[in-house]
Amino acid sequence: KQEVTQIPAALSVPEGENLVLNCSFTDSAIYNLQWFRQDPGKGLTSLLLIQSSQREQTSGRLNASLDKSSGRSTLYIAASQPGDSATYLCASNTGTASKLTFGTGTRLQVTL
Amino acid sequence: KAGVTQTPRYLIKTRGQQVTLSCSPISGHRSVSWYQQTPGQGLQFLFEYFSETQRNKGNFPGRFSGRQFSNSRSEMNVSTLELGDSALYLCASSVTGTTEAFFGQGTRLTVV
Numbered sequence: 001k002q003e004v005t006q007i008p009a010a011l012s013v014p015e016g017e018n019l020v021l022n023c024s025f026t027d028s029a030i031y032n033l034q035w036f037r038q039d040p041g042k043g044l045t046s047l048l049l050i051q052s053s054q055r056e057q058t059s060g061r062l063n064a065s066l067d068k069s070s071g072r073s074t075l076y077i078a079a080s081q082p083g084d085s086a087t088y089l090c091a092s093n094t095g096t097a098s099k100l101t102f103g104t105g106t107r108l109q110v111t112l
Numbered sequence: 113k114a115g116v117t118q119t120p121r122y123l124i125k126t127r128g129q130q131v132t133l134s135c136s137p138i139s140g141h142r143s144v145s146w147y148q149q150t151p152g153q154g155l156q157f158l159f160e161y162f163s164e165t166q167r168n169k170g171n172f173p174g175r176f177s178g179r180q181f182s183n184s185r186s187e188m189n190v191s192t193l194e195l196g197d198s199a200l201y202l203c204a205s206s207v208t209g210t211t212e213a214f215f216g217q218g219t220r221l222t223v224v
Contacts, residue, residue, distance in 0.1 A: 031210050042113035042201055043118075052179030089155070091213075098143055098168050102155040 001029040001105045002094045006103035014111050017080050023090035024072040030092045033066050033073045033099070037086045044089065048075070079109045114138065115204050116163055116216035124222045130191040133219045137184050137205030143167075144186040145213070146178060149200040158201075161186050193223045 003026045006059065024103055025032070030052050036044040048064040050056045056065040062074040063078050087107045091100040117136040125131050139145050145168075146158040157170040161180035173188040177190045184205075190197055200220050 002217070015194060026150065031214075034213060036215070041200075041220070043116075043217040044204075046212055046214055049212040089154075097204075098160040099157045099170070100144060100145070100147075100155075101157070102147075104154050109216070 001050075001053060001099040002030075002092060004101050004103040005089060005094060006088075006090060006106050007106065008106060010107040010109075011079055012109045012111060015082060017110075018076065018078050019080055019092075019108070021075040021077070021088050022110070023075070023103055025071045025092050025101075027094045028068045028071050030068065032095050033064075033090060033092045035062075035064050035073075035075050036089045036091065038089060038105070039086050047088075076106075080108075082110050082112060085109050103106070116189070116203055116214050117209060118201075118203050118216035118219050120219060121217065122220045122222075124224060125193050127193055127195060127223055129193050130189065131221060133188045133190075133201055133203075133221075135186045135203030135205075135216060136187070136201075137186070140213055141205035141214075142184055143209035144184060145206075145208045145209070146188050146205045147188070147202045148172075148203065150198075154192060155202070158188070160209060166180050167209065174224055190221075195223050197221065198223045 005024045035047040038091045050066040061078040089105045091102045145160040160168040180186045200218045
């Protein structure tokens with residue numbers, strides 16, 4: 001059974017800092033690793049999808065990496081802005097490909 | 113291109129009643145999955161439908177059921193509502209189920 005862990009649970013940084021969010025998973029036989037952001041009371045917004053054959057993906061100020069052998073993924077956010085404040089979730093799908101297993105999220109606050 | 117649309121956005125129901133939630137996926141997406149999000153349990157997978165067939169199911173009681181129509185729109189039904197069913201219900205669509213998942217804004221269900 002896949003288990004996904006995210007550390008830290010919460011993070012507060014001043015505007016402009018670069019930061020890294022961590023995601024660990026127990027089953028390395030994943031199809032994809034996907035990062036989402038969720039604003040309070042809202043749905044999930046897909047940020048990046050890394051396929052199992054890929055090592056990283058980039059979109060604007062975001063860069064996500066995947067290391068299947070160690071069961072880890074990181075989301076790097078460059079030059080953070082107050083608008084980045086949200087909860088960030090990682091999710092993977094494994095043997096039951098269409099089922100996403102989510103981590104508990106990292107709540108990020110970027111202060112002025 | 114329209115995103116995933118969930119209706120209604122908010123619902124208040126009484127214990128013992130039943131409720132039906134609706135999800136319209138992105139055009140061309142054949143896979144629709146449902147998730148329950150609560151503060152205590154996080155995001156948990158309910159079930160996935162692909163081409164009108166339930167392809168995958170999570171660990172929820174039989175009170176939770178769903179279906180998918182020929183146009184890929186999906187409905188989720190919860191019968192005999194309990195207080196613990198209060199949650200944000202999220203629907204996700206993807207092309208095949210293993211590709212990038214896109215979520216709707218969710219339906220906030222409150223059971224009183």
